Amino acid sequence: MKKHRLTLCAVLVAASLGAVSCSRTSEQQQGSEAVAAEQNLARLFENYYEERLKLFPLEATAIADNRYNDQLPNDLSQQHQEQVRQLYQRYLGKIKAIDRSQLNEQEQVSYDIFKYEMEVSLEGLEQPASLLPINQFWSLPITMAQLGSGSSNQPFKTPEDYQDFLGRIKGFTVWGDTAIANMRKGIRMGVVLPRTLTQKVLPQLQAMVVDEPTKTIFWAPVENLPDNFTASQKDSIRRAYTKAIQEEVIPTYKKLYDFMQQEYLPKSRATTGISGIKGGDEYYRFLVRYWTTTDMTPDQIFEIGQQEVARIRGEMEQVKEQVGFKGDLAAFFKYVNDNPKFTPFNSPEEVLGAYDAIAQRMEPQLGKLFGITPKSKFEVRQTEAFRAASASAEYNPPAPDGSRPGIFYVPILDAGKYNMVGMESLFLHEAIPGHHYQISIQQEQEGLPRFRQYAWYGAFGEGWALYAESLGKELGLYTDPYQYFGRLSDEMHRAIRLVVDVGMHAKGWTREQAIQYSLDNELTSREAAVAEIERYMALPGQALSYKIGELKIKELRQRAEQQLGDRFSISAFHDVILKGGVMPLAVLEKKVDEWIAEQKNS
Structure with missing residues (x-):
């Protein structure tokens, strides 16, 4: 240059x-x-x-x-x-x-x-992350299936698009061989998954090992070839994908499955936390810093978690009394989980429709709380069947060019068992004004360098989404005490994470201890508690980001309200938080302090 x-x-x-x-x-x-x-x-x-x-x-x-x-x-x-x-x-x-x-x-x-x-x-x-390349929550075998399904980021609109993904399939076969080599090295070094997580990975891999290419999710884009393709193009793509799936995709998943079932499972560890691997304590301290963007110690986070759990329990008791329930909190959890009036749905379409109705109810209030809103479109979709069993509700960002909307994915294994309590807070978190507002506004900001437009810091991003749950009453939601109880349970869920994540990874807690702590303190089923605790086992420290970030944003709002008094504008505060995109919490705090000073002098 x-x-x-x-x-x-x-x-x-x-x-x-x-x-x-x-x-x-x-x-x-x-x-x-x-x-x-x-x-x-x-x-x-x-x-x-x-x-x-x-x-x-x-x-x-x-x-x-x-x-x-x-x-x-x-x-x-x-x-x-x-x-x-x-x-x-x-x-x-x-x-x-x-x-x-x-x-x-x-x-x-x-x-x-x-x-x-x-x-x-x-x-x-x-850090030793490359020795642990596969887990049941985030890993390339899951990502490849999502991309190959045609319903994710990978486009399948032109013949060139179809050719492109064949290149990625070749790359996946090489990755699979290296993953096995790295995991063998991990076995030798004592850096392996807990046995319970290996057991969760096995059915995910096995589901991709089929006897016919047309039975795999990777065939979906071939099933849905665009009408404007010529007959010759369609025939060529069918032949190429049949060959690639038969000779590369299925064998790669089978090789990974066989290795993990025959070699890796017997060597997987009995311990729960990352401290059970060589160098695990140091690795966890790094992950705590990475996910919270702070210098907080595991002990400090554990103490904050216990305090938050106690505070939220007090609020839950008040709601229980408000609705006139006779019995303790554990009995109330069971009542909300089991009473058929809280599971009114008969189909996935009804569940998705209920989320759309939440968006419509709060739409009139959004202008009061936000000066800037996203241009990107937004949809609610059911999570794909192949990953729904181990998936949480999640948000997938829009394409900046408008070719793909922001998507709120909802796993619905059985619509008849889908509990409506907590739907409002979940929508506020994953969709509007949570992840959809934060990520879309960040991507749409002119003048931000691209590394900031498309950046992600969990403490900020998840902290904002959890903070967004607290805006429900200001947005005309939580008028039903059970929905507010669901909001408290969701907040409790994030507070519990501070305790169980540190408990498992730094204080020797077992998987069973962590599951029981969740069941004792939140509105959840045993099945859901197990899935969540195993997620924290797979992703040490990630679950800490939500509550730590939310507490910082709430602290900054309170500081601004106190210092500015009548000059405080909630929409201006939200705009200054969102316009700069995600950033480490210390950088955010400095930015808000400077904004407060500017407002005082304006």
Whole structure:
């Protein structure tokens, strides 16, 4: 790349990163071409993101950048991890070479986030995650099935699209071999899954091992070939997919299943928490920092969790008394779980319709709480059958180009058993104004570097979604005390996570202890409690992000209300939270404090 002699002023103007005065003296100009070029933050961020997408092409597909749709790098290989390490090290050096004091406020936020991201990502590469490549919740075998189904991010609209996915299938076979090699290394090093999680993975893999290509979910795009394809194109695609599924997809899943069933299961560990693996205590401390974006210790989080559980139990007791229920809280949980009046649905369509009705009820109130709203479209869909048994309700972001809406996925195993209590809080969290508002607004913000437009920090993103649940009464919901009880139970669910996650991974709790603690303190079935606890076993620390982030956002709102008084605007507060996208909590706190100071002086 050629370097040009630019003043700092010219660079900032070129980058469109804010208004600056161009009346510089020669002493204020940068004397070095290299330093001046480095000051072009926009170019640095854009170059980084372009390089990143080549190494992580699934991220490109997720944002409807189709340049790498045929690629699936072997991200478990040492070669790939070394490329990633060099990327982070190189850009950490570049950002450190920039004089932060010469940047404007928005640039400084980007600087802080980027530097944090490079440092944490490098630390993450030192962890043993590549030895644990498969679990029942997040792993490539699940992602490939979702992509291959045609109902996820991978497009199947043109003949080229179909050809692209065949390239990813080839990449998956290589990944599968490396996953097995890495897990064998993990066995030797004592870095393996708990036995109960291996047992959950086995049926997921086995479901993909079928005797006919047409019986697999990967055949769905072939079943739904676009009408505008020629007969020759359709025939060619059918032949290619028959061959690929028969010779690559099914054998890869079978190889993974056979390995995990015959070799891995007998070597899986009896312990529950990540402390049961070699170096597990240190790994967990990293994961706590990674997911909360704080320096909080596991002990501090455990104590906060216990306090929150006690507080929410008190509110639950009040609702129980309000509805006139005679009996203790455990009996009330059972009543809400088992009474047929709370399971009024006869079909998945009725469940999805009830969620649509929630959106319509709160629509008139949204303008009072938010100045900016997403342009992206939104849908509620039933979770695909192949993964519904072990899936939670979740949100899938929209494509920035509008080609794919934001999707709230609802697992409905049996509509007749789908409990309506808590539907309002779940919709607020996963859909509007939770994940759909936060992620869509972030992606749609002009002027944000792409690494921020498509970033994700669980403490902020999940913290916002949990905070969104607390807005129900302001949005005209929770008029039914049982729906409010469902909201309390959802909040309790996140408070419990602080206790059981730390309990299992740092304090020696067993799976059974954690399940019982959940059953004692929240509105849930044993089946749901088991699935959740096993999720926390598979993803240590991830479950901490929700409550830690929510508590910080609530703290910042309270601070703003107290300091601004009558000048406080709830919609302006929400806008300042959402417009900058996700960020580490310390960066968010500084940003809100600066906003409060600006409001005082305006």
